[in-house]
Amino acid sequence: MGGVSLTLSRAKTAFFSTAIQRVGKTACIRCADAEKYTDLASLDQPGVKVAVNPGGTNEAFDRANLKSATIVLVEDNNAVYQAVLDGTADAMISDLIEVELQVKLHEGQLCIANPDEPFNFEELGYAVPRDIVWKQFVDTWVHMQLGGGSWNQTLEKWLNYKWPSV
Structure with missing residues (x-):
């Protein structure tokens, strides 16, 4: 659906x-980092790594909005959130609904950075x-x-x- x-x-x-559905881009982070990463500005810092699957709206958003963070390309779309779980990346920015699903799948491990305020306006x-x-x-x-x-x-x-x- x-x-x-x-x-x-x-x-x-x-x-x-x-x-x-109205979604907007938001960040999926490790729950342990929930106080550290609360908005786009806190993610766009030197030393912060943001995983992304290449070629879609997530990559376009990251390239347009992240000037100081390192963008880490993950070719396997099924493994992009694993990069956050295993520490290869600090965050993955995607549509709110996708991040909500990953948070449900990895309860207590993955969290949404500021779920009430997506980084942009976006609809599906x-x-x-x-x-x-x-x-x-x-x-x-x-x-x-x-x-x-x-x-x-x-x-x-x-x-x-x-x-x-x-």
């Missing part, structure tokens, strides 16, 4: 559904082909799911799913 970040560059080649939606009839159908479906509460129930189900550890 995930989505992708709505960006202008992506909108050049695809339509997007009505937004399904479904990328759909440039077919206006199909887009209208998807928008109507999203509207019904959000308005009737089904989307939140599905989201809760999958956030609480016992995902395998990678």
